[in-house]
Amino acid sequence: MCATCGCSGGTILEHHDHGHDHGHDHEHRETRTVTLEQAVLARNDALAELNRTWLAEHSILAVNLMSSPGAGKTTLLERTIRELGAELRVSVVEGDQETVLDADRIRATGAPAVQINTGAGCHLDAQMLAGGLRTLDPPEHSVVLIENVGNLVCPALFDLGEQARVVITSVTEGAEKPRKYPQMFRAADLVLLNKIDLLPYVDFDVADFLDGARRANPGVEVLQLSATTGEGIAGWYGWLRARLP
Amino acid sequence: MHEMAITQSVVEQICERMGDASVRRVCLEIGTLSGVVPDAVRFCFDLVAEGTTLEGASLEIVHTMGKARCRDCGAEFALADLLMLCACGSANRELLAGEELKIREVEVLA
Numbered sequence: 001m002c003a004t005c006g007c008s009g010g011t012i013l014e015h016h017d018h019g020h021d022h023g024h025d026h027e028h029r030e031t032r033t034v035t036l037e038q039a040v041l042a043r044n045d046a047l048a049e050l051n052r053t054w055l056a057e058h059s060i061l062a063v064n065l066m067s068s069p070g071a072g073k074t075t076l077l078e079r080t081i082r083e084l085g086a087e088l089r090v091s092v093v094e095g096d097q098e099t100v101l102d103a104d105r106i107r108a109t110g111a112p113a114v115q116i117n118t119g120a121g122c123h124l125d126a127q128m129l130a131g132g133l134r135t136l137d138p139p140e141h142s143v144v145l146i147e148n149v150g151n152l153v154c155p156a157l158f159d160l161g162e163q164a165r166v167v168i169t170s171v172t173e174g175a176e177k178p179r180k181y182p183q184m185f186r187a188a189d190l191v192l193l194n195k196i197d198l199l200p201y202v203d204f205d206v207a208d209f210l211d212g213a214r215r216a217n218p219g220v221e222v223l224q225l226s227a228t229t230g231e232g233i234a235g236w237y238g239w240l241r242a243r244l245p
Numbered sequence: 246m247h248e249m250a251i252t253q254s255v256v257e258q259i260c261e262r263m264g265d266a267s268v269r270r271v272c273l274e275i276g277t278l279s280g281v282v283p284d285a286v287r288f289c290f291d292l293v294a295e296g297t298t299l300e301g302a303s304l305e306i307v308h309t310m311g312k313a314r315c316r317d318c319g320a321e322f323a324l325a326d327l328l329m330l331c332a333c334g335s336a337n338r339e340l341l342a343g344e345e346l347k348i349r350e351v352e353v354l355a
Binding site: 031037038040 | 249263270273278280327353
C-alpha cells in the first residue's frame with residue numbers, strides 16, 4: 001500500500017520509480033488479478049508428452065543419461081554401441097554446450113548420432129530433443145540414447161519425453177554425490193556407478209554412496225560397472241533389453 | 246543455472262495467456278524442494294521481462310515448505326531436504342508438498 005495516498009488492493013501506482021514524495025501528479029489505474037495456477041514448465045512438459053507419444057508410436061526406447069562432466073557417459077555409450085548397437089539399433093542424441101567432439105566419437109563406432117549444442121544452456125529440453133529426433137529419424141523398434149549436458153543439477157528438472165532416466169556417477173568423483181545432488185538422484189530410474197576398476201586406487205566408500213542414493217530415492221536400482229574394462233556391464237545391457245518396447 | 250530458462254518460461258507463458266495486457270505483478274509459487282533458487286529467478290526476471298508486457302512488473306514469490314508422509318509408519322512430517330528420514334528411520338516417504346513450480350496469478354492493468 002502507498003503510505004502517502006493509501007492506494008492499495010486493485011489500484012496501483014503506474015509511475016513508481018521516483019521518490020514518491022507526491023510533489024507531482026501520478027496516475028492511479030485500476031488493475032485486475034488473474035488467477036493462472038499454471039505449471040511453470042507446462043510448455044516443456046507438453047512438448048515432452050508429444051515426444052513420448054511419438055516414441056511410443058514408433059516403438060522406440062529413449063533413455064536420458066545424466067551425470068557430471070567426466071563420469072564416463074560417452075565411454076559407456078561407445079562400449080554399449082560396439083557390443084549391442086547392431087542388436088538394439090542404437091542411435092544417439094548428444095548434448096553439449098559446445099563442439100561436436102562427442103558426436104564424432106559416437107559416429108566412429110558406426111552409430112548414427114546428432115549433436116545438439118546448447119550454447120549457454122546447461123541442459124537439454126523437450127524442444128531440443130524433438131529437433132534431435134527429427135534430424136536423427138531413428139527407425140522403428142530401436143533405441144535412442146540421449147547424452148544430456150554434463151551437469152548434476154539442471155537436467156533433473158526438464159522432462160524430455162524419455163521413458164527412463166539414468167544417472168551415472170564415477171568412483172573418482174566422491175561418494176557424497178547423492179547427498180550433494182539429491183534432486184538428480186531422486187529423478188533417476190537407474191543409477192550406474194562407473195569406473196569401479198579404479199576402486200583400489202581411490203578413497204570411495206561404496207556403502208556410503210549406496211546409502212546416499214537410497215536416501216534420495218528409496219528403492220532405486222544401482223548397478224556397479226566399468227565402461228572401460230566391461231566389468232558389470234552385462235547388468236546394464238540386461239536393464240536396457242528389459243525395457244525394449 | 247536453469248533459472249534463466251525457468252524465468253523465460255514464466256514470461257513467455259504469461260505473455261501468451263495475457264495478450265497485450267500490461268502486467269504489473271507476477272506471483273509465483275516455488276517449493277523449497279523444487280530445485281529452483283528463488284533469488285536466481287529474481288535476478289533473471291527483470292532481464293527477461295525487458296521489452297515485454299511484463300517490463301517493470303513486481304515479482305512476488307511464495308515459498309512452499311516441504312512435507313512428506315512416511316510410507317512405513319504413516320507419520321506426516323516437515324521435509325527440510327530430500328535426504329531427511331522419517332523419525333522412525335525410514336527413507337521411504339511420499340512427498341506431499343515442496344516441489345511446486347507454478348505461476349499462481351498476475352495483476353494486469355484493467
